[in-house]
Amino acid sequence: MQVIGRLVLFVAAVTFFYAWFVTKIPQSESLPPEEIKLDPETLTCAQVVEAGRKTLTSKGQCLVCHSIEPDPKARGPAFSGVGARAAKRRPGLTAPEYIYQSMTQPQAFVVEGYPPIMPPANKPPADLNEFEVSAVVDYLLSLGGSPTCELDRLKELLRAAAREAPKPAVDMASLSPADRGREIFLGKGTCMACHITPHNPNPQAIVGPDLSKVGSRRDADFIRKSILDPNADVTEGYPPGVMPPIFASLLTPEELNDVVAYLSSLR
Amino acid sequence: MRYPGSGLLRALDRTEAHAPHGVGAGVFKGIFKTLAILTVSMLAVYLLNQTLPDATYREFGRGGARIVIWLVAQLHLMLGAFMLGAPIFAVIVEVIGWRTKEAKYDLLAWDFTKLVAVAGAITSLTGGAMLIVFAVFYPKLFSYMRGIFMPTWYLYVGLLFAEVILVEVYFLMWDRMARRKGAHILMGVLLNLVGTSIVFLTNAWAAFMMTPQGVSDAGVRESLWKVIHTYSWMPLNLHRLVANVAFGGAVASAYAAFRFLSAKTDKERAYFDWMGYIGNFIMISALIPLPFMGYYLGREIYAYSEQMGVSMMGGAFSWLWIVQAALIGALFTGLNYYLWLSMGKIEGAQRYRKAIPPLLVVLILCYAVWLTPHSLVASLEEARAIGGTHHPVLGVLGVMSAKNTAVNLMILTTYLSFLFYRRANKECTASWKSVGNGVLWSLVAGAAVYVIYLGVKGYFVPAIVRIGYSVYQVGAVACVLIFGTLLDVLLYRGAKVVGPIRWGRMPARSQYTLLFLAVSFIWLMGLMGYIRSGVRQFWHVYGVVKDTSSGAYLPAHGVSGMIVSSAVLIFFLFICLVFYLGQKIEKKVEISL
Numbered sequence: 060m061q062v063i064g065r066l067v068l069f070v071a072a073v074t075f076f077y078a079w080f081v082t083k084i085p086q087s088e089s090l091p092p093e094e095i096k097l098d099p100e101t102l103t104c105a106q107v108v109e110a111g112r113k114t115l116t117s118k119g120q121c122l123v124c125h126s127i128e129p130d131p132k133a134r135g136p137a138f139s140g141v142g143a144r145a146a147k148r149r150p151g152l153t154a155p156e157y158i159y160q161s162m163t164q165p166q167a168f169v170v171e172g173y174p175p176i177m178p179p180a181n182k183p184p185a186d187l188n189e190f191e192v193s194a195v196v197d198y199l200l201s202l203g204g205s206p207t208c209e210l211d212r213l214k215e216l217l218r219a220a221a222r223e224a225p226k227p228a229v230d231m232a233s234l235s236p237a238d239r240g241r242e243i244f245l246g247k248g249t250c251m252a253c254h255i256t257p258h259n260p261n262p263q264a265i266v267g268p269d270l271s272k273v274g275s276r277r278d279a280d281f282i283r284k285s286i287l288d289p290n291a292d293v294t295e296g297y298p299p300g301v302m303p304p305i306f307a308s309l310l311t312p313e314e315l316n317d318v319v320a321y322l323s324s325l326r
Numbered sequence: 327m328r329y330p331g332s333g334l335l336r337a338l339d340r341t342e343a344h345a346p347h348g349v350g351a352g353v354f355k356g357i358f359k360t361l362a363i364l365t366v367s368m369l370a371v372y373l374l375n376q377t378l379p380d381a382t383y384r385e386f387g388r389g390g391a392r393i394v395i396w397l398v399a400q401l402h403l404m405l406g407a408f409m410l411g412a413p414i415f416a417v418i419v420e421v422i423g424w425r426t427k428e429a430k431y432d433l434l435a436w437d438f439t440k441l442v443a444v445a446g447a448i449t450s451l452t453g454g455a456m457l458i459v460f461a462v463f464y465p466k467l468f469s470y471m472r473g474i475f476m477p478t479w480y481l482y483v484g485l486l487f488a489e490v491i492l493v494e495v496y497f498l499m500w501d502r503m504a505r506r507k508g509a510h511i512l513m514g515v516l517l518n519l520v521g522t523s524i525v526f527l528t529n530a531w532a533a534f535m536m537t538p539q540g541v542s543d544a545g546v547r548e549s550l551w552k553v554i555h556t557y558s559w560m561p562l563n564l565h566r567l568v569a570n571v572a573f574g575g576a577v578a579s580a581y582a583a584f585r586f587l588s589a590k591t592d593k594e595r596a597y598f599d600w601m602g603y604i605g606n607f608i609m610i611s612a613l614i615p616l617p618f619m620g621y622y623l624g625r626e627i628y629a630y631s632e633q634m635g636v637s638m639m640g641g642a643f644s645w646l647w648i649v650q651a652a653l654i655g656a657l658f659t660g661l662n663y664y665l666w667l668s669m670g671k672i673e674g675a676q677r678y679r680k681a682i683p684p685l686l687v688v689l690i691l692c693y694a695v696w697l698t699p700h701s702l703v704a705s706l707e708e709a710r711a712i713g714g715t716h717h718p719v720l721g722v723l724g725v726m727s728a729k730n731t732a733v734n735l736m737i738l739t740t741y742l743s744f745l746f747y748r749r750a751n752k753e754c755t756a757s758w759k760s761v762g763n764g765v766l767w768s769l770v771a772g773a774a775v776y777v778i779y780l781g782v783k784g785y786f787v788p789a790i791v792r793i794g795y796s797v798y799q800v801g802a803v804a805c806v807l808i809f810g811t812l813l814d815v816l817l818y819r820g821a822k823v824v825g826p827i828r829w830g831r832m833p834a835r836s837q838y839t840l841l842f843l844a845v846s847f848i849w850l851m852g853l854m855g856y857i858r859s860g861v862r863q864f865w866h867v868y869g870v871v872k873d874t875s876s877g878a879y880l881p882a883h884g885v886s887g888m889i890v891s892s893a894v895l896i897f898f899l900f901i902c903l904v905f906y907l908g909q910k911i912e913k914k915v916e917i918s919l
Contacts, residue, residue: 062588063902069838070898073845074891081649081887089642089880091864091873123636132789134632176632182543183869184633239546247543314542 092118095191099217104197104208111198114191119180121195127202135177136170142204155207158196162187190216240321243314250318253302256325267302268294275326282322286315349498352443356490359447364483367454371461382466383875391463392877393889395456400852400893402456405449405900406528407851408577410521411570412442413493415578415608417514424507430917434601436500438578440911443497445904446490452900464875467866471531474547478527478554485524492517501913525570526563533559535867536858537630545870557630561623568619569851572612576844577901579605583837583844584905586830595830600919602840603668609847610661614737614807618800620854627861634868638861642880646857648699649887651729653850655693658736660843662689665743667836673825675750681742688739695732698724722785730796731781734803738774741807745814752821762817769810773802829919845894852890860886 095110115121115138124134145154149168152160160167165177180187180195187195193213197206234242241258244250251259253266273282284291289302310318378384385391416438423431461468472479496513503510533556540552547553582602589595628635639647666682669675698720722728756762777799784792862868864878872878880886 062584063906065587066584066841067898067902069841070845071895073842074849074894074898077649077653077846077849078884078887078891080652081646082884084645084648084883086882086884087642087645088882089863091878120633120637123633123641134636174632178631178633183872184631184863184865186869186872239544242544243542311542311548313546313548314544317546 095194097217099214099221102210102214102217104206104210107194107208107210107213108198108201108206110191111194111196111201114187115195115198118191119185119187119195121180124177135173138199138202140203142200142202142206145200145204154200154204155196158199159192162192162195188216188220190220236317236320237324238321239314240317240319243310243318244321247314248306248310248318256322268297270322271325273325274323277322279319279323283315283319286310286318349495349502352494352498353491356446356494357487360450360487360490363447363450363454367457370458374458374462375465378462380465384463384465385876386463390877391459392875395459395463396889397893397896398452398456398459400855400890401897401900402449402452403855404573404848404851404893404897405445405452406524407566407570407573408901409442409445409449409489409493410525411572411574412438412578413496413514413517413521413574414571415574416442417511417518419604420507420511420514424511428917429915430597430600430919433597433913433915433917434604436497436913437581437601438574439493439497439500441578441581441904441908443493444907444911445901446493448900448904450490464866467871470545470867470871471535474534474541474553475531475550477550478530482524482527485520485527488520489517489524492520522567525566526559529562529566530554530556530559532859533557533562536862537627537634538867538870541870545867557626558623561619561626565616565619565623568612568616572609572616572847573851575605575607575609575612576847577605579609579840580844580901581605581905581908583840584902585909586832586837587834588909589830592830595832596919597829597917599671599830599832602837606661606664606840606843609843610740613657613847623858631868634861637863638857643857643860645699645883646853646886648697649883650850650853651696653846653853654733655696655736656846657843657850658740659689659693660839660846662686662740662743664836664839664843665740665747667833667839669747669750670833671828671831672747672750673828674752675746678746678750681746685739685743689736692732692736692739695723695728696736698728725785726796727781727784727792730784730799731777734777734799735774737803738770738777738806741810742770745810748814749818751823751825751827752818753824754817755820755822756817759817762813766810766813766817769806769813773806776802827919845898848897849890849894852893853887856886856890 093113095113097106097110121138126133126137128139129137141158142154145157146152148157148170149160157168162180165179166175169175178185181189181192190213193209193216197208200206244256245259255265255269256271277285281292286306287304289304289306290299293299306315383391386394416435419431419438420435423429423433423435492513496510496517499510499513503513530553534553537557538553539556540549540554541547579602582598582605586595586598586602589598624635624638627638637643662685669678754763780795780799784795787795860880863880864873865871866873881889
C-alpha cells in the first residue's frame with residue numbers, strides 16, 4: 060500500500076505540473092458569438108454597417124480565411140476595396156447582388172487563384188440569418204464603396220430575426236412526421252417565405268396562398284402534386300409560374316412526405 | 327460451485343483447472359456484472375427523466391454538467407482504451423512465446439490479459455455512469471443521437487457482452503489450453519476482432535458529431551451507412567486503434583513499475599524490470615506512427631470543413647499545440663533517459679557512455695526548437711512585447727520547417743539510444759562488420775543531413791512545396807528505423823555476448839521514469855481528445871445540432887488543463903485498484919530472462 064501511495068503522489072505531482080504549465084500559457088476563452096441586438100424602429104445605416112462588421116469578425120468567422128488588407132497567407136480574397144470591385148466582378152450583377160451571391164452561393168463564382176472552399180454563410184456552421192447577411196453585405200460595400208442600406212427591408216428582416224427563437228438542439232428523429240414537416244417548411248424548404256401557416260404568421264408571406272387550413276380543403280395527394288408540380292393546378296387569384304418546380308430535387312422523399320403530413324394536419 | 331447457468335457455462339466450468347476461479351463462474355460473473363450495471367444505469371436514466379422536469383439541458387451549476395460529462399467520458403475512454411488496446415499486444419506476445427517456446431513471453435501475455443480481466447468491471451461502471459450523465463444532463467441530444475444511430479446501440483450491447491465473455495474465457499482458459507495454443511491464440515484474435523468492432527462502432531458516433539454526413543439540413547437521417555461512414559470515421563478508427571495499443575503499453579509499463587517498486591525478491595524485480603521494458607517498447611513503437619494517423623485525421627477534417635481545420639490548428643487551440651509539443655518532447659527525453667539508465671545494468675555498455683552527452687545536447691536543442699511558438703493568437707500587448715505576432719529571432723525557428731526537422735532529429739536520436747542499448751553487451755562477429763556498420767552509420771548520417779537540408783530549403787520555397795518536404799523527411803527517418811534495425815539484427819546475429827543483462831538491477835528512478843512516460847502519454851491523449859472534440863465549438867453535432875447550453879463555450883486553457891489533469895489522476899486511482907487486485911492473481915512459472 061505504501062508503494063501505491065507513493066505512486067499516486069507521483070502521478071498527482073506530474074499531472075498537476077502539466078496543469079500548472081497550461082495555466083502559464085496565454086489564456087483564451089472562446090465564447091459563442093453574441094447575437095446582435097438592434098431596435099428596428101430606430102435603425103440607422105451606421106448601425107447596420109457596424110452590425111455587419113461585428114458579424115463578419117465574430118459569428119460569421121469570415122476572418123478565419125479572409126483578411127481585411129491583402130495577406131499572402133489568407134485562404135480567401137482580401138476585403139479591402141471590395142465595395143468598389145464588386146460591381147465589376149460578374150456582368151449583370153450589381154455590387155450588393157454579387158456580394159450577396161458570394162456569401163450565400165460561394166461556389167457560383169470563385170475569384171481566380173483561390174480554392175473553392177467557402178461554405179455558404181447562411182448555412183451552418185456560420186448560420187447567419189437574412190439580416191446578418193444583409194448587414195455584412197452593407198459593411199463590405201462600405202469598404203471602398205457605398206452601402207445601400209435598404210432600411211425598410213432591413214427593419215423587416217430584423218423583426219423577423221427577433222421572432223425566431225434561438226435554435227434549440229433539434230430532436231428531429233424523435234419528432235412525428237408532421238412536426239418534422241413543420242421544421243422543413245420553416246427551414247430547408249423555405250416555404251415560409253411565400254406561405255402563411257399558424258407556425259409562420261408572417262404578413263409578408265403572401266406571395267402564395269395562405270395554407271393555414273389547407274388540410275381541411277385538400278387531400279394529401281393534391282398537396283404532394285402541388286409541391287412537385289406547382290403549375291399543374293394554380294389556386295385562383297395567384298399567377299402561375301411563381302413557385303419554382305424544384306422541390307422534387309430539393310427535398311428527399313422522406314422530407315417530402317413529412318411536409319405533406321404537416322400541411323395535411325393544418326385544419 | 328453452484329450458480330444458475332446454461333449448459334455451456336457448466337461445460338466450461340468442468341474444463342477449468344488452474345484458473346483463479348472457475349471459467350464458467352468467471353463468465354457468469356462477467357455477464358452478471360455487465361447486465362447489472364446496464365440495467366441499473368438504464369433504470370436510473372428512466373427514473374431521473376421521469377422525475378425531473380422536461381428540459382433540453384439540465385444544469386449542474388454553471389457549466390458543471392458539461393464538466394461532469396467531460397470527466398466521465400474521458401475516464402471511460404481511457405479505461406476502454408486499455409481494455410481494447412492491451413489484448414492486441416497480449417496476443418502478439420503470446421504468439422511470440424508460442425513460436426519461440428520461451429515461457430517468459432507467455433507469462434507476460436498472461437499478465438497483460440490479467441489486468442484487462444480485472445479492469446473490465448470498472449470500465450463497465452464508468453460506461454454506466456456515462457450513460458446516466460449524458461442522458462440526464464443532455465436529454466434532447468441523447469435522444470437525437472439515439473434516433474440517428476438506433477440499430478447500432480443493439481449491436482453495441484451485443485458486442486459488449488461478447489467482449490466480456492471472450493475476455494473471461496481467454497484469460498481463464500489460458501492454462502487449460504496450454505497444449506492447444508493455436509486455438510487459444512485464435513480466441514485472442516476473436517477477442518481483438520470484437521474489441522476492434524467496438525472501437526469502430528463507438529468512433530462512428532464521435533465522428534458523426536464532428537463531421538456529420540447522411541442527414542438532411544433539418545438533421546433527419548437519410549442513410550444509416552452514411553451517418554456511420556463520415557469523413558473522420560476511418561482516420562479516427564486508425565488513430566484510436568494505434569493509440570489504444572500505445573495506451574495499453576503505457577499502463578502495462580506503469581504496472582511493471584509498481585510491481586518492481588513493491589517487489590520482495592530479486593527474481594520479481596528482474597521479471598518486472600523486463601516487463602516494464604517491453605511495455606515501454608510497445609508504447610513507443612505505437613507512439614511513433616501516431617502522428618501520421620493524426621495527419622490523416624487532420625487532412626480529413628480540412629477536407630470536410632476548411633473552417634474547422636483552421637480553427638483547430640490556428641485558432642483558439644494554437645497554444646495547446648505548444649503544450650502538445652512540450653509533452654512529446656518530454657516523452658522523447660524521458661524515453662532516452664530510461665534507455666541510458668537501462669544501459670547501466672548491462673555489462674559492456676560502458677563503451678557507449680561517451681555517446682550520451684552529445685545525444686543529450688541534440689535532444690535539448692531539438693526540444694527547444696520544437697517548443698518555439700511562431701504565430702499565435704496574441705493580445706495587442708503581447709504582440710507589442712515580442713515585436714509582432716512572432717518573435718523577430720526565435721520566430722524563425724517556430725515555423726514548420728524547423729519543427730519538422732527538430733522532431734525528426736529527436737526520433738533519430740532516440741533510435742541511436744535504442745541501438746546502443748541493443749548492442750550494449752554484444753560484440754559483432756560478422757565477417758562483413760565494417761561494411762555493415764559503414765552502411766548503417768551512413769544511413770543514419772545521410773538521413774540526418776537530408777532532414778536538415780530539407781528543413782533549410784523549406785525556408786526558400788512556397789508553402790505548398792514545403793508541406794511536401796515533411797513527407798520526405800519522415801520517409802528518410804522511417805527508412806532508418808526499418809532498414810537500420812534490419813541491418814543491425816543481421817549484423818548482430820550470433821554476436822559474442824561480452825556481459826550479462828542484470829535484469830532488476832535498476833535504480834528506483836528508472837521506474838518513476840516509466841511512470842512519468844505513462845502519465846505524460848495519458849495526459850497527452852486527454853489533451854488531444856479535448857482539441858478534437860473542442861473544434862466543434864458551439865455545436866453538439868457540427869452544423870446540425872447547436873449547443874445552446876450554458877456550457878457552450880471553450881474554457882480558458884488553464885481550466886481545460888485542470889480538467890484533463892483531474893481525469894488522468896482519477897484514472898490512475900482506478901488503475902491503482904486494478905494493480906492492487908491484479909497482484910493478488912499470480913501463477914508460479916519458472917522463467918529465464
